[in-house]
Amino acid sequence: MDQGGDNSDKMYEGLEPDFEEMYDDLDPYFEEMYDDVKPNFDAMNDRVEPVMIDLIDVFTTGMMFDTRDELLKWARNVGRENGIVVVIFRSETATARSRTKTKLILGCERSGKYRHWKNPNLTRSTWTRKCECPFRLRGTRSSVGDEWYLHVICGLHNHELAKKLTGHSFLCRLSQNEKNVLGDMTKNLVKPKNILMTLRDHNVESLTTIKQVYNAR
Structure with missing residues (x-):
């Protein structure tokens, strides 16, 4: 019986799998699999970085506009073509006593900050499009005529441009x-x-x- 037991041990010893060899063969496959699921920290960090897109070139023009409305229409059309919404930020009209010119300040719809509701009992979604975008245009009426010309104060946007509007x-x-x-x-x-x-x-x-x-x- 003892000899039979010894023979069976030798028999099973030859059938035992070589686990070290199996792991050596599988190592490259596991590494390949984990490479696919490892987080791309570089890409994540890139997304965290602030966005700055300069559109000064597309809004710079030597055109003279016959009216304020024509200037506004041109600026909004250019904005729409580039994925932004141009809005009136401020409008000033010169008076006889004032030395300032009649002008129109335009900005991005995402300019400024979100204003919280005065009534604390009212609930509203905290998501807002406002992100203090610095983009500014200035339309000024000529001092020698009724024509208007456009000047880019700041062409930068601190957000991604819309893919569709x-x-x-x-x-x-x-x-x-x-x-x-x-x-x-x-x-x-x-x-x-x-x-x-x-x-x-x-x-x-x-x-x-x-x-x-x-x-x-």
């Missing part, structure tokens, strides 16, 4: 004429999708969405 509450506001068209078509029981098509036919640059048509009916 379709449905934006500010850019997609309906004009009074569009509201009249929508009202007339609604009275005639025209479907919202057909109303939207009509609005876009009249204004090829329209960013209005079907949701806004439903809300305005």
Whole structure:
């Protein structure tokens, strides 16, 4: 029996797997797997860094505008093409006693800080688009005529530019004429999708969405 036991030990000894050899073979595969799931700390750090995008070149122009509205329209169109919304930050009108010129200060919609509600009992989402964006433009009326010219005060944006602005509450506001068209078509029981098509036919640059048509009916 003792000899049989010795023989069985020798037999199983030859069948025992070589675990060291198996781990050696699997090591490169495990390393490959873990390389795929390891966090990319460099990329994470890059995302944490503040964003600074300079659009001074696209807003710099030597054009003279016949009216204030033409200047404002041009600035907003350029902003929309580059993924930002240009808003009026301040407007000043020169008077006979004042030495200041009539001017228009434009900025990014993300300028300034979020203002908390005065009533503490009212709850509101803490998310805000305001991030103190420093972007500023100044439109000034010529002292020798009615023309306006544009100057870039600061072309920097401290946020990512929007990839699309379709449905934006500010850019997609309906004009009074569009509201009249929508009202007339609604009275005639025209479907919202057909109303939207009509609005876009009249204004090829329209960013209005079907949701806004439903809300305005």
